[in-house]
Amino acid sequence: MCTVCGCGEGETRLEGEGKGHDHEHAHSHGEGAHHRHDTHHYGRGPAHAHAPGVSQTRMVRIEQDILARNDAYARANRSRLARAGILALNLVSSPGSGKTTLLTRTLRDLQGEMPLAVIEGDQETVNDAEQIRATGVQALQINTGKGCHLDAHMVGHALDELRPKAQSILFIENVGNLVCPAAFDLGEAQKVLILSVTEGEDKPLKYPHMFHAADLLLLNKIDLLPHLDFDVARCEEYARRINPEIPILPLSARTGEGMESWYRWLRLARESRLLGRTPLAGETA
Amino acid sequence: MHEISLCEGILQILEEQGREHGFTRVRAIWLEIGTLAAVEIEALRFGFEVVCRDTLAAGAALHIEEVPGQARCLACAGEFSLSHRHAPCPRCGGYRLEVTGGDEMRIKELEVE
Numbered sequence: 001m002c003t004v005c006g007c008g009e010g011e012t013r014l015e016g017e018g019k020g021h022d023h024e025h026a027h028s029h030g031e032g033a034h035h036r037h038d039t040h041h042y043g044r045g046p047a048h049a050h051a052p053g054v055s056q057t058r059m060v061r062i063e064q065d066i067l068a069r070n071d072a073y074a075r076a077n078r079s080r081l082a083r084a085g086i087l088a089l090n091l092v093s094s095p096g097s098g099k100t101t102l103l104t105r106t107l108r109d110l111q112g113e114m115p116l117a118v119i120e121g122d123q124e125t126v127n128d129a130e131q132i133r134a135t136g137v138q139a140l141q142i143n144t145g146k147g148c149h150l151d152a153h154m155v156g157h158a159l160d161e162l163r164p165k166a167q168s169i170l171f172i173e174n175v176g177n178l179v180c181p182a183a184f185d186l187g188e189a190q191k192v193l194i195l196s197v198t199e200g201e202d203k204p205l206k207y208p209h210m211f212h213a214a215d216l217l218l219l220n221k222i223d224l225l226p227h228l229d230f231d232v233a234r235c236e237e238y239a240r241r242i243n244p245e246i247p248i249l250p251l252s253a254r255t256g257e258g259m260e261s262w263y264r265w266l267r268l269a270r271e272s273r274l275l276g277r278t279p280l281a282g283e284t285a
Numbered sequence: 286m287h288e289i290s291l292c293e294g295i296l297q298i299l300e301e302q303g304r305e306h307g308f309t310r311v312r313a314i315w316l317e318i319g320t321l322a323a324v325e326i327e328a329l330r331f332g333f334e335v336v337c338r339d340t341l342a343a344g345a346a347l348h349i350e351e352v353p354g355q356a357r358c359l360a361c362a363g364e365f366s367l368s369h370r371h372a373p374c375p376r377c378g379g380y381r382l383e384v385t386g387g388d389e390m391r392i393k394e395l396e397v398e
């Protein structure tokens with residue numbers, strides 16, 4: 001149980017902590033997260049009472065999104081990241097599509113050029129974070145236990161812990177799962193979906209939510225295409241049925257083919273985030 | 286898969302509302318779930334029971350209204366109901382659609398004491 005916001009996040013663990021996240025750092029995601037909804041009572045009394053004289057029940061109309069709390073935390077994360085000029089990217093895919101491999105290569109290639117940081121989401125193990133840290137880039141692991149996705153509240157805590165530099169790109173590797181992460185906004189600037197060519201070209205039709213929510217599709221492991229009967233054109237056609245404007249970049253995180261386009265995309269996304277923004281006090285360019 | 290987290294979200298809202306409006310039991314709850322929201326209703330019912338055990342909502346009746354998918358075609362401006370996100374426009378066959386309804390996940394009202 002978190003002592004600051006009173007959250008009990010079940011099995012979630014931030015790396016380096018015992019159980020729960022019982023820490024004392026400042027909470028910046030409190031703003032607006034707790035009480036924001038339109039509420040009114042009506043129909044007190046007889047109309048809805050079951051058994052008069054036994055217990056008085058009443059109706060409360062609340063009209064609230066089930067994910068309202070997550071969305072409030074996500075808004076707080078988003079504005080905090082925007083203020084610091086941090087480009088946060090939520091990396092989503094099926095298990096094993098190559099998120100960690102892609103990240104490792106990206107970090108090695110770009111860390112001399114701009115500040116980078118990584119949040120790793122996994123149900124168990126800290127293996128992915130260790131692999132990331134071997135590149136020299138700062139990384140924090142969140143273990144979700146049985147949870148099949150990251151949520152905005154966990155990411156808020158991870159930001160307190162990790163403190164990514166102003167103007168950095170923050171990569172958030174979500175739990176490998178094409179269903180649940182689509183529903184949970186983390187406060188990221190964009191969602192990057194990685195699909196590998198070993199998965200079958202009809203994935204967009206099977207998981208339309210994720211393909212609908214994504215801002216960029218990376219088609220990974222194209223080095224394996226000669227050995228497969230994966231139809232790239234058909235896959236792109238399916239993806240664009242769900243998300244007509246989505247940019248698609250075929251690449252191989254193993255051989256490096258196509259990676260330069262991904263880097264261009266990253267540089268442009270970061271540039272457009274920084275252009276015309278007011279730097280924080282004490283921030284160096 | 287994420288129905289359990291949705292139920293945890295519901296319970297958090299119930300507890301918050303209980304503090305705010307001074308109720309200690311929830312007897313019944315009305316939800317609106319869109320058919321395009323990727324929620325398994327059966328899994329949601331099961332999760333609700335499990336998550337709410339020993340809470341203010343233990344044993345509460347769950348009423349779920351399913352809201353049909355609605356879309357507008359960006360090519361021909363036709364409006365129609367949508368059963369899957371990847372269904373084409375029935376009028377022109379286009380796939381560029383704007384979903385206008387059916388992705389909601391909302392708590393509508395509660396019966397409390």
Ligand SMILES: Nc1nc2c(ncn2[C@@H]2O[C@H](COP(=O)(O)OP(=O)(O)OP(=O)(O)O)[C@@H](O)[C@H]2O)c(=O)[nH]1
Nearest residue numbers: 094095096097098099100101176220221252253254
């Ligand atoms: N041939 C080939 N293999 C790749 C490529 N990218 C990743 N792999 C392999 O795919 C496997 C899974 O890669 P990871 O990077 O661990 O995938 P992930 O998406 O991080 O996996 P989870 O975090 O478990 O969901 C590893 O054996 C990688 O070496 C690629 O471009 N080509």
Ligand SMILES: [Mg+2]
Nearest residue numbers: 099100128173
């Ligand atoms: Mg990984």
Ligand SMILES: [Zn+2]
Nearest residue numbers: 358361374377
């Ligand atoms: Zn049409």
